[in-house]
Amino acid sequence: MLRTIAISGVLAGEAAFGSLAAQQITEPPRLLDDIKFLTDDRLQGRATGSPGADSAAEYLARRFSEVGLQPAAGGWFQSFTLGRDAPATAPAAGALIGTHVIGILPGRDRVLRNQTVILGAHYDHLGLGGFGSLDPDSTGAVHNGADDNASGVSALIQVAARLAASPPARTVVFIAFSGEELGLVGSSYYVKQPIYPLTGTLAMVNLDMVGRLRNGRLIVYGVQSAKQFPALLDSLNWYAGFDLKAQGDGYGPSDQSSFYAAHRPVLHLFTDLHEDYHRSTDDWQKINLDGLKRVADFTLGLVTALANRRTPLTFMEAPPLLPNHASNPAPGSAGYGAYLGTVPDLTGSPGGVRLVGVRAGSPAEKAGLRGDDIITRIGGMETPDLEAMTDALRSHQPGDTVDIVVRRGTGLTTLRARLGTRGG
Ligand SMILES: [Zn+2]
DSSP states (O other), rough: OOOHHHHHHHHHHHHOOOHHHHHSSSHHHHHTHHHHHTGGGGTTTOOSHHHHHHHHHHHHHHHHHTTOOOEETTEEEEEBTTTTBBBBOOOTTTTTTTEEEEEEEESSSTTTSSSEEEEEEOOOOTSSSSSSSSSSGGGTTTTIIIIIIIIHHHHHHHHHHHHTTTSSSSEEEEEOOSSTTTTTTHHHHHHHHHHHOOOOOOOOEOSSSSSSOOEEEEETGGGBBTTTTHHHHHHHHHHHHOOOEEEEOSSSTTTTHHHTTTTOOOEEEEEOOOOOOOOOTGGGGOHHHHHHHHHHHHHHHHHHHHOOOSOOBBOOOOOTTTTOOOTOOTSSSTTTOHHHHEOTTTTTTTSSSEEEEEOSSHHHHHHHHEEEEEEEEETTTTOOSHHHHHHHHHHHHOOOOOEEEEEEEEEEEEEEEBOOOOOO
16 A cells, blocks of 8 residues: 555656556456466467467457557557568578567547657567577477566556556557567567657666566666656655666667667666576566566556656767677776777677667777677677677777678678777
8 A cells, every 4th residue: 555655646746647546456467367378388488480479479469458458550460570670690580470569558648649658578588498598408498488578578468457547648658579589689670660650759668577576676777878767766766665776778688778779768677687597497486476566566657657757858878988798898807908889789699799789989880880780700800709709809909990790681791990998
């Protein structure tokens, strides 16, 4: 009860829309049922393009409808073909068709309803292991992906159900993404073919791995992607009482990266890694159901606040010359080398290092590198993976000019970059 009253209080302060009390006291429907359905062995781990993933998509469209969402313009499903619409980054990619499930809750403000807030969660997982699995011995075993990411999808449905009882001012677009585990290819496709214009998209909130809350610790990435986010999260958490770790820009190994690369403010809610991550042991029995409900409550408050706020958010680009994961070891670490400023896809991509974006003003940007490029060679050294790319950069000095070979679409392109130093 306390949380109910408190969240309504936040919203009263954030925007002058009605109380959420009625929807708060309704017990969220079927949270665990949704997780159990998605993680049943019958769905075979929901690999993008598999019959199990198609069953999941059908189920999700039905659930979206049941909880009061409407199909997006064009219907519940948006499909893309790997290798044609989206870069093929997985060994088996080429003829796979991925399908997003998209439902909307039309906004109730006559003007603001033309703008959207996106709540996303990917429903695909690793199938029978192999590519993407951290457990080579488990190839052939169903990877059910309960935390990754049946947790996020079930929380998304719960938020949809409760928001439908009292729609906010802006239109909320709920997207169950496919193609995440193959390297964010599904969300990359969406930002190129958005159903609703990205210019009218206030923010994208991503739920990925939110089912293992421990010690109340909730991580929110992307807080630096909009000027208003720190204060907003603080005020919401004052009532929610998480040990909240709000940090970072909008780049990270999940779908929010695609939206951030398209210059939208993003947030990624996350209850951290665990020993079952990307293994066949990520099962529903290990979900912290109470914790998941708390995250869903928090997300409901967050999406409501965003969808009701009167003023736009101020997008903040990542600081231009921040170090990034691969090409820049921490200052002072051994072999600190030249700076390129790429943002690699940390989920990995065979045959090279796929980028989700480049830092503003960086040597990478000046050289013409961009998101979706797959770097295969730097200065004559092959770069099959992040480690090799780091080595290639370490072998150069700031100021060096290097040729960078990238796979872009179906062709190879050579770009020339003048490497810099971090912070200069
Ligand atoms: Zn994953």
